[in-house]
Amino acid sequence: MTRELAGVPVVPTPVPHAVAAFAAGAPITPVWRNGVGGLTFRVDLPVAAGGGCFVKWNPSGSGESLADEERRLEWLRGRFAVPRVVASGRDGLGEWFATSAIDAESAVAPAWTSRADAAARAMGIGLRRLHDALDPADCPFDWSVAERIAVAEASGTVVPDGLRVPPPVDRLVVCHGDPCAPNTLIDVHGAFAGIVDVARLGIADRWADLAVGSWSLEWNFGDGHEPAFFEAYGVVPDARRIAYYRALWDAT
Numbered sequence: 001m002t003r004e005l006a007g008v009p010v011v012p013t014p015v016p017h018a019v020a021a022f023a024a025g026a027p028i029t030p031v032w033r034n035g036v037g038g039l040t041f042r043v044d045l046p047v048a049a050g051g052g053c054f055v056k057w058n059p060s061g062s063g064e065s066l067a068d069e070e071r072r073l074e075w076l077r078g079r080f081a082v083p084r085v086v087a088s089g090r091d092g093l094g095e096w097f098a099t100s101a102i103d104a105e106s107a108v109a110p111a112w113t114s115r116a117d118a119a120a121r122a123m124g125i126g127l128r129r130l131h132d133a134l135d136p137a138d139c140p141f142d143w144s145v146a147e148r149i150a151v152a153e154a155s156g157t158v159v160p161d162g163l164r165v166p167p168p169v170d171r172l173v174v175c176h177g178d179p180c181a182p183n184t185l186i187d188v189h190g191a192f193a194g195i196v197d198v199a200r201l202g203i204a205d206r207w208a209d210l211a212v213g214s215w216s217l218e219w220n221f222g223d224g225h226e227p228a229f230f231e232a233y234g235v236v237p238d239a240r241r242i243a244y245y246r247a248l249w250d251a252t
Contacts, residue, residue: 009033015041016057018089018096023055032182036062043098050100053086057096063155066095069199072141073099076201080133081185081194104185104193108220112186116221117228123184123217124232126192127176127209134174136203143177143202145248152252159251166205166248167241175204179213181220207238211245 013030016039020028023043031054032040038058045051058066066088076082083099090096105111112119145166149159176183177200185194210233217225230237 007033009039013039016094016096018091018094019043019055019057022087022089022096022098034058034064036064038062038064042101050086052101053098054083054101055096055098057094059094060092062094064199066097066199069197070097072198072201075140076198080130082198083194083196102185102194104187106196107181107184107186109186113221115190116217116225118190119181119184119186119221120217120225120228121232122186122190122192123179123181123213124229124234126184126195127179127206127213128233129192130176130195131171131173131206131209136172136174139174139203141174141202143175143200143204143208145204145208147202148248148252157252160247163244163248163251167207167244169205170238170241171206172203173206173209175202175206175209176213177201177204177209179209180216181213182216205241205245207241208245208248210235211242212249214242215246215249 009030013033015028019041026046027044029042030039031042036058038056040054040056043053043055045053056066058064070085070088073082073085077084081102083102086098086100088097107119107123149164152159176195176198178197183195183197184192185196187193214226214229217229226237
């Protein structure tokens, strides 16, 4: 997630034809724009048609694969708290999928930006649950340093030589891959409720998630909330691994 560009749309947002066709006249509300021009909409279908859901759309050539994310959501179904895919498709302009709604809000919703430490704790708890719940031996997806560098270089990105040798692995887990604050869902009581945006989910050192998840607190809430995050996760910050994985995030 590109922290400078992602956010709630603040100007009128054209609705892609595929999204409008799926909605079939139901109310559509834009709720998020990502760093590559992708859009997420809430669609309030009639209850008989499934009720409220979210439709995620990415333009062709964005470099972000919704097909990759759909595969991961299907793998996670029954294993961890994620939305259920109810429909998907693609055309010459882009690709999309629709998911059922979870009764929760993003950690960057107004209710939580005003209670940043509570959001930070929910994020830490959620990542710990993710890392503990899934066995890397069962996961078919890779988010290792070597894989990330290979993907970046295939797209023409030059990765600094100093990032090619990571710190020794602390603990190999199934990582979220984009553990930024907007991708954590929190229920009305402040409890962790689920995750979204899992297109990069895969096996990696847990610090690949922890470094970026804690960093996103600064982007979204300002300074001072990392202690609540690490305490809730149950780990002492590792300065060397944090620095490395933040640098890798920016480079890839």
